[in-house]
Amino acid sequence: MANVIVVGGGLAGLSAAHTLLERGANVILLDKQGFMGGNSTKATSGINGAGTQTQQELNIPDNAKIFFEDTKKSARDLARDDLIQVLTGRSGDAVNWLQAKFGLDLSKVARLGGHSQPRTHRGGAQFPGMVITYAQMERLEDLAVSTPDRVKIVKKARVTKLVKEGDQVVGVEYEFNGKTETAYGPVVLATGGYAADFTADSLLKKHRPEYYDLPTTNGDHCTGDGHKMAMVAGAKGIDMEKVQVHPTGLVDPNEPDAKVKFLAAEALRGVGGLLLDNTGKRFVDELQHRDYVTGKMWENGKFPIRLVLNGPASKEIEWHCKHYVGRGLMKRFESGDALAKEFGLSPSVLKKTFEDYNQSVRTKKDPFGKKFFSGEWTYDDTFHVAMMTPVLHYTMGGLEIDQASHVIDTNGKPISGLFACGEVAGGVHGANRLGGSSLLGCVVFGRVAGDSAAAYLLQATSAAVAKAGGRLGAIAGQVSGSSPSSSSSAPTTETKQESNASGKAFTMAEVSKHKSKQDVWVVVNGEVLDFLPDHPGGEKAIMLYAGRDATEEFNMLHDPKVIPRYAPNAVIGKLKN
Structure with a gap:
């Protein structure tokens, strides 16, 4: 079978690519970054699923109807x-697919805000978004090496235009190495949202100007590229004003006004974390919907607002706490008195807050309407604490799609050869997305788009053989074994390279001198890396450890093979003992 063009290397694009390969299609994946993964790697709470094998093993009485x-x-x-039914009805199968096909650990299940049952799945280590996305990414990159006739991956390829013949989308134009290239085939858009669209033609400023100055959790690649090029080609955008502001962005005490912020996983509130204002009091049901909690934070207005986890909650989500502490975004306190000092309050204030909360736990009657509790609090305990601020997080608006992920035009009809999945697709989440449904939407609609694009390709090539003309005829020729003149000449991704280390050794004192944005050295597992801030976690993720030993933090997040696989040329030598 001929090529399908997948635009975007986040979880939605990867899920579409793997599904296309399962259906017999070939894939050209174009990603505008120098690395794949997108915002999917940052997802920290997990992936929703109703009626999963894990839920059944834990005796959780959930199903697709309740999730709907x-x-x-x-x-x-x-x-x-109809789109909610696809999302929720295929959610259990999506989680089971990830576990079966990629061997992932998704054995822990939490209840996030707005969920009536625990259904957000994650494993025992590392951020679930990173684990899920890397598993798919590595599998696809291996296939690009072992079967280059079926999989091509082109990084730093910025798609600028959808190519049409009449009403059909037949390919894309993209910029690569300073040249304009063309790839032919049906197109799956998986380009993400526009919650970091601060460009001249910003969709964010056009549809929600009051949010334009808020900080964001999104990478700078989230500028609505897919939305814009599809709407130029006749696609209909829907719900574009529906932009989610997440209540818990982490405030870095050293950079409180930073435009890009790390997200405090909703799972921290799911395991029992409390939100306290600067008077040491609760003001909201911590497990309410995101827009509701954000609204209450603004309404209350008593900043700084802190997220506080007690000992049991910290233990339940220990890895997250260690990660945030390591980044300097969270603090650990060994007693209630130390916590009260951090707040600048009398111990009696926090004692009363805890006792009032415990009364709610006992009676199940909470003044803020909370229904789900994780046990009582004691003042004589350990605590993890971080300051919070609302942040731009997700865009529910996007391209209108049908149940099969076909992109719909302004006349209400599917655009032949064009599909969308993930955050670029609108109409799935309405005014407010549930936590844990971002990764789910990527996997579910990525698989749907892959199925639909493969079926379309088969039908289109069959029709083209009959007509024996036009670009689709050329594509059909590929299927029948003639010269692939219409396929992209894009190179396959390079996934296995040799390190450029030359046996040099450096002292920690030498490493510490290299900590500017143009000259970043970092130590990982005894190796010295010259690591410019071209990184999936963004510039800040590297600059936090510039000139330092980042071994502990790196090993918390990554498998040891990440450096030899993705950054071998960054290794410049060893650390002297």
Whole structure:
């Protein structure tokens, strides 16, 4: 079978690519960054699934109907029922697919805000978004090496235009190495959202100007490229004003006004974390929908607002706490008195806050309406604490799609040869997305788009053989074994390289001198890396450890093979003992 062009290397694009390969299609994946993964790698809470094998083993009485109702309620009845049914009805299968096909550990299940059942799956280590996305990314890159006739991956390829013949999308134009290239085939857009669109033609400023100056959790690649090029080609955008502001962005005490912020996983509140204002008091049900909690933070207005985890909650999500502490975004306190000092309050204030909360736990009657509790609090305990601020996080608006992920035009009809999945697709989440449904939407609609694009390709090539003309005829020729003149000449990705280390050794004192944005050295597992800030976690993720030993933090996040696989040329030598 001929090529399908997948635009975007995040979880949605990867899920579409793997599904296309399962269906017999060939894949050209174009990603505008120098690395794949996108925002999917940053997802910290997990992936939703109803009726999964894991839930059954844990005796959680969940099903797609309950999940549908929770999603519909969160969406404020503004999402389409048919798309919610696809999302929730295929959620269990999506989680099971990840476990079976990629061997992932998704054995822990949490209840996030707006969910009536625990259904957000994660494993025992590392951020689930990173684990899930890297598993798919590595598998696809291996296939690009072992079967280059079926998989091509082109990084730093910025798609600028959809190529059309009449009403059909037949390929894309993209910029690569300073040249304009063309790749032919049906197109799956998986380009993400626009919650970091601060460009001249910003969709964010156009549709939600009041949010334009807020900080964001998104990488700078999230500028709505897919939305813009598709709408130029006749696609309809829907719900574009529906932009989610997440309540818990982490405030770095050293850079409180930073435009890009790390996200405090919703799972921290899911395991029992409390939000306290600067008077040491609660002001909201911590497990309410994201837009509700954000609204209450602004309404209360008593900043800084802190997220506080007690000992049991910290233990339940220990890895996250260690990660945030390591980044200097969270502090650990060994007693209630130390916590009160951090707040600048009398110990009696926090004691009363805890006792009031414990009364809610006992009676199940909470003044803020909380229904799900994780046990009582004691003042004589350990605590993890971080300051919070609302942040731009997710864009529910996007290209209108149908149940099969076909992109719909302004006349209400599918655009032949064009599909969308993930955050670029609108109408799935309505006014407010539930936590844990971002990764889910990527996997579910990525698989749907892959199925639909493969079926379209088969039908189109069959029709083209009959007509024996036009670009689709050339594509059909590829299927029948003639010269692939219409396929992209894009190179396959290079996934295995040799290190450029030359046996040099450096002292820690030498490493510490290299900590500017143009000259970043970092030590990892005894190796010295000259690591410019071209990194999936963004510039800040590297600059935090510039001139330092980042071994502990690196090993918390990554498998040891990441450096030899993705950054071998960054290794410049060893660290002297």
